[in-house]
Amino acid sequence: MINKRMKYALGRAGFVAAVVTGVMSGTAAGAEEKIVANGEVVRIQEYPGAILHISQWVAADKGFCEDHGLRCEMVQIPSGPVGLQALAAGSLEVTFASTEVTMQAASRGNDVQLIVGHSPDNIYTMSVHKDVALPNKNKGYPAVMEDLKGLTVGVTARGAGTELQARALFIGAGMDPDAVTYIGVGSPGTAYPSFLARQIDAAMMFEPFATICRLQETCVDMVDLVGGEGPPEISALNGAFETYAARRDYIEENPVVIGAFIQAMTEATAWVNDPANFEELVEVVQGRFKLGDDIEDADNVLRELVRTNAPLYGVTIDRDAVKAFSDYLIQNELITNPVDPASFVYAKAPQP
Known part of the structure; x- marks a missing residue:
C-alpha cells in the first residue's frame, strides 16, 4: 500500500532528477571543468540513527569523493547546533543542518556559508x-x-x-x-x-x-x-531546506577542496536519484545504516525507506528560499538582522 509520503516522493522524483541532471549537463557542456583536490580529508557531519545521509554515503563509498581527490569521512554528531559548534572548533570541514539553524549560527558570529544542498524540501x-x-x-x-x-x-x-x-x-x-x-x-x-x-x-x-x-x-x-x-511560512522555505555548510575562512583558503566537494556531491546525488542504481544503492545503505532488531521485516522496510527517500535529494540552493528563511526567522524573533543570501550562500553553490 502506498502512503501519502510515498506518493509525494514518487511525484518529486522527476523534478529532482531534472534539477540535478541540469546541473550535471551544464558541467558537461564546459561551464565548469572537473575539479580534483590533493587527497585532503573532508569530515562531514552524520546524524546517528538517521537515513538522511544517503548522498554523502554514496559520495564516499562509490568513489565520487576519491575521483575528485578527496577522502570523505563521516563524523557522528546528533544535532545541527552541536555540529556547528564542531565546525567552529575545526573538528569538521562540512556540517549538515536545516538552513535556519545554520543561519541562526551565522547571525551569532559563526561565520559560515552554505556550499551545496542536500534536500530542497521539508523532511520533518x-x-x-x-x-x-x-x-x-x-x-x-x-x-x-x-x-x-x-x-x-x-x-x-x-x-x-x-x-x-x-x-x-x-x-x-x-x-x-x-x-x-x-x-x-x-x-x-x-x-x-x-x-x-x-x-x-x-x-x-x-x-x-x-x-x-x-x-x-x-x-x-x-x-x-x-x-x-x-503553514505557508514553512512551505516558503522549500528550495533550500537542508544544506551543507563550511566556515568562510576554510572556503577562502581551500577553494579547490570546496569545488571538488560540490562536484562530488552533485554527481553522487544524480547517481542516487537514478532508479537504475537502486539495488546498488540499497547495498551502500545497508553498509552504513541498520534498523533495530525489533523491526519486523527489517530488510523490506529498509528497501522502502531507500526507495521513498532517494528521489528527495537535490544539490541546488534556491536563493529566494534562503531569503524566506531570513524573513521567517526575523518574523519569529529568532534573529534581529536580515541575512543576505548573496553573502550567506557561497557564490559557486549550485542554483536551480
Missing part, C-alpha cells in the same frame, strides 16, 4: 503516540495543534531545526509555541525508544522515525511537512 513529520487523544485529527492542521497543549514534544536538541519547525507549527496555528514542553532526545535512533517509553508524547523528526512508528502502529502522522502540510 510531527508524529504523535497512538495513545494520545486527538479529537481534532480529522480537522487537520491547524486545528489539530490544539490537541498537543500541555504535552511533551521530542526534538533532536533544544534550538535545533526540529524544535524551530515545531514552534512554527504552533505559531502558524495562532498558538503559543511554548504550549508544549520540548525535550531533546537526539536523532531517530535514540528518539524512537524515548517515544516508545512514553518519555515524550510526540516527536518532530525525520526518517526513519515516521516510517518505523507507522509500520509498528505506534504513532499517527499529525502534521506531515514532507507532504506539504503546515
